[in-house]
Structure formats: C-alpha cells, structure tokens
Amino acid sequence: MIDFWHMHREGVKAMGWRLRIVTLFLALCCFMGFDAMGEAKAYILMDLDTGRVLYEKNADERLAIASTTKIMTCLLALENSALADRVTASENASGVPGTSIYLSVGETLSMEDMLYGLMLRSGNDAAVAIAEHVAGSVEAFSNMMNERAGEIGADVYFTTPNGLDAGGNGASARGITLITREALFNPDFRRIVGTKKKTIPWTNHEYERVLTNKNKLLSDYEGAIGVKTGFTNKAGRCLVFAAERENMTLVGCVLNCYDWFDEAEKLLDKGFLEYDAKVFLEKGEIVDTILVGGKKVRVAAGKTVKAPLKDGEKTDMKIEIRELSLPVLKGQIVGKASVVAGGDVIMTSDLVSMDTHEKPSFAGALKKVVSLWKFGG
Structure with missing residues (x-):
C-alpha cells in the first residue's frame, strides 16, 4: 500500500530544505556584493571629480573595447577642430564596414553633425571621415589618439578611430574610463553624448538622417548623462556610462558583458547607495x-x-x-x-x-626708508 501521507510529509521537508538553500544563496549574493552578480570580464566605477575608484575588477587588463574607442575620437576632434568645420567623406570612409550613417563619397557634413553620427549612431564611416579631416590619415590620427591617451595616463593602444578589431586596438577598463572622465569635462562632449535623438542632413535624399542614441541608460536610468556602447565579436558587449545625482557624478565601464545595461545600473546603484560626496571647502x-x-x-x-x-x-x-x-x-x-x-x-x-600686492618699486622703497628714518627717531 502506498503511504501518500508519508510521501507528502517527506515532500514538504524536501521543499523546506530547498527554500532554505535558496534563501542562503540569496543572502550570500547580497553579502558578497556586486561580484556575485557581475558577468563583466572587467569593470570599474570612479568618481568624476576626484578620479577616486569606488569598485573595480580586472581594471588593468587590456581588452578589445569595440566602439567605445570613439570616445577618444570625439574628444580629439573637439580639441583639434571647430564644430563648424566642413568634413568630406572619402572613398575610404564611405566604404568602411559595420555600423554607419551611410556617408556617400564626397558627401560633406559639419564636424558637429559628424560627431552626432559618431556617438549616437556609432558610425564607423563618420569615425574615418573625422580622423582624415583632423590628421590627414587614419594612421596619423591613431598616433594622435595614443599620444593624447599618454597625457591622460590611460593604458590603451589605438589602431583605429572606430574600434573595429584590427591591429590589437584595445584598452583597459581603467584606461577608457580615464579618457571618458577627461572628455566629460568638455561641455560639447557632454552635450553630444547626452543627446537621445538628433536629426542631421542627408545629402541628395528627400529626408534627413534621424539618429537615435544606442545608450538605453539615457532613458532608463535616473541621472544618466552618457556615454557610449560598443560591440564586436572579439570585444563582446562593452558600455561606458556616467550618471549624476545630487552633488556626485560617477563614470565607469563594463567590458565584455552580456547584460551590459543591467550590470551598469547595478554598479551605479551600488556607488550612489554606498557613497556620498562630502564637501570639505x-x-x-x-x-x-x-x-x-x-x-x-x-x-x-x-x-x-x-x-x-x-x-x-x-x-x-x-x-x-x-x-x-x-x-x-x-x-x-x-x-x-x-x-x-x-x-x-x-x-x-x-x-x-584672494588679494593682489605689487612688488614695491625702488622709489617707493626709498621713500619708506626715508620716512622711517625721519619719524622713527
């Protein structure tokens, strides 16, 4: 005879143990913090104003970073050209593979519109057009990128302005975040990467280009201000991000991370929850x-x-x-x-x-000596 009551009682006991195990696992996850949840190959989160690192994992390992490379491309363009410059797409730019804004050979846009195409649509063609305009060639521009990164103190090796997997192009999580930190102090950079949607001209077409920012954090995360997504088969999903709340701005990245937006949000949440900006002066x-x-x-x-x-x-x-x-x-x-x-x-x-005091002239000094001698006894 089958003892259904005994089976039921043993089943309840087993279920109780499973619940305890699940509860213990969740508690351990909470205790261990972000690493228990994180899938990123590397990540870092730092304070924008001070550069203080709040959290990191494999932050100094150089990895492929895909289109987050374009952060440096944008910064260099802003530092070495005017927004009103006219940038013409070469055959080399027009034919570049991957994501693009579909530049035709000879098409001319303002540098500002090219930068929106670069940072919102992630146009690889725009990256090459910008590089050739600023430096004359992709190779020369890559050299400029590496030189500027050295000035910032960032561990990187750039071979392209767009981040396509070629010639070992890559950076550490710390390196690309330091570059982004530098860029975010530029108001034009901050304005561009914080734009959700932008319309720019499309030569010889009846309609204009409508560019939608691929960074979903701008719509989904309170206080998000940028900055750039990236993906290649080698790099995986990469996201450099920044957000501000009250009097603190945080900037960071997750590299080779499948749940890139979720992990970025968790990292930001942790930073805003556990840290506050204290004003000393x-x-x-x-x-x-x-x-x-x-x-x-x-x-x-x-x-x-x-x-x-x-x-x-x-x-x-x-x-x-x-x-x-x-x-x-x-x-x-x-x-x-x-x-x-x-x-x-x-x-x-x-x-x-807070004061200005000039160095006394010879005549003034002599007058003071005479005055002291005359009235000083």
Whole structure:
C-alpha cells in the first residue's frame, strides 16, 4: 500500500530544505556584493571629480573595447577642430564596414553633425571621415589618439578611430574610463553624448538622417548623462556610462558583458547607495591668511573641495602653502588642499590668492626708508 501521507510529509521537508538553500544563496549574493552578480570580464566605477575608484575588477587588463574607442575620437576632434568645420567623406570612409550613417563619397557634413553620427549612431564611416579631416590619415590620427591617451595616463593602444578589431586596438577598463572622465569635462562632449535623438542632413535624399542614441541608460536610468556602447565579436558587449545625482557624478565601464545595461545600473546603484560626496571647502572659502613681504594675503579654495566617502569613513585634509614673495596676484595658485582617506590622497585642489600686492618699486622703497628714518627717531 502506498503511504501518500508519508510521501507528502517527506515532500514538504524536501521543499523546506530547498527554500532554505535558496534563501542562503540569496543572502550570500547580497553579502558578497556586486561580484556575485557581475558577468563583466572587467569593470570599474570612479568618481568624476576626484578620479577616486569606488569598485573595480580586472581594471588593468587590456581588452578589445569595440566602439567605445570613439570616445577618444570625439574628444580629439573637439580639441583639434571647430564644430563648424566642413568634413568630406572619402572613398575610404564611405566604404568602411559595420555600423554607419551611410556617408556617400564626397558627401560633406559639419564636424558637429559628424560627431552626432559618431556617438549616437556609432558610425564607423563618420569615425574615418573625422580622423582624415583632423590628421590627414587614419594612421596619423591613431598616433594622435595614443599620444593624447599618454597625457591622460590611460593604458590603451589605438589602431583605429572606430574600434573595429584590427591591429590589437584595445584598452583597459581603467584606461577608457580615464579618457571618458577627461572628455566629460568638455561641455560639447557632454552635450553630444547626452543627446537621445538628433536629426542631421542627408545629402541628395528627400529626408534627413534621424539618429537615435544606442545608450538605453539615457532613458532608463535616473541621472544618466552618457556615454557610449560598443560591440564586436572579439570585444563582446562593452558600455561606458556616467550618471549624476545630487552633488556626485560617477563614470565607469563594463567590458565584455552580456547584460551590459543591467550590470551598469547595478554598479551605479551600488556607488550612489554606498557613497556620498562630502564637501570639505566651498569655492572661495578662506583657509588661511599669510604675510608676504609685509602684506596680508588671504588664501582660499580655488574650487569646491569634495570627495566621495562611505558612511563612517575617516578622512583628513592637508593644507600646503608655498613660500611666496611679492608680487602676488589675485587668483594666483599659492598652495594645495588634499583630502586623505585610508592613508591615500583621494583628492587634490589648488588654493589661490584672494588679494593682489605689487612688488614695491625702488622709489617707493626709498621713500619708506626715508620716512622711517625721519619719524622713527
């Protein structure tokens, strides 16, 4: 005879153990944090203002980065041309494979429209046209890209302006994020990558090009401000992203990550949840008054000094003022303020003079000596 009650009771017991195991697994995932969920080959998240790294994984491993390469292409174009420049597509540009804005040979657009085509539609043809306009050739432009990356301190090796898998083109997660951080301080770059949709001309067509930004975070994530998607078979799905909330802006990337948008959102959520930007000094706030050549010089913060901190994280601020002599000019850099956390300097900002004092002339100095002699007894 089959004991259905015994079978039912044992089944309930088994189900109870399964529920406990699932509950334990979920608890471990929460305890372990982002890595328990993350699928990215590499990722990094940093504070835009200070460059402080909040989270990272394999951040220094150089990988293929696909069209996120175009972040550097855009930055270089903005630094080395005018938005009103007329850019003409060569046969080389028109024939490039992959995603494009369908430039025809000889078609001319403004640099600004080319950059929208580059960053919203991810036009490989636009990338080549821009490179040839700025540097004369793709090879020369690639050299410019690597040189500029060196100035930023980014570990990269660029061989193309569009990120197609050729010649070892790639970067580390830290490298491409440092480049993006630099670019986001350029207001034109920020405006372009934060645009959801843009209409630009289409020569010899009855209608215009309507470009839709491939970065879904702009619509789906509160505070998102950019910046660029990328995909090739070698690189996988790559996403460089940035978002701002209250007084903190975070920038980062996920490389070779199937659930690129989901993982980017998780990383941003973690950053905004666990860190807050603490203000140490407001711009123009006086930190000291010193004597220079007998003259009082007020020393102030040149910009707001703030840094991302975890709740309860211990910090210290160091003030360093240079040895000065007259003349001293208002706005002159006279020292620096550094924020230290865990023994590491996480933010440095210039201190400036709030006063102007000229160096006394010989005649003025002589007059002062005579006055002291005459009235000093």
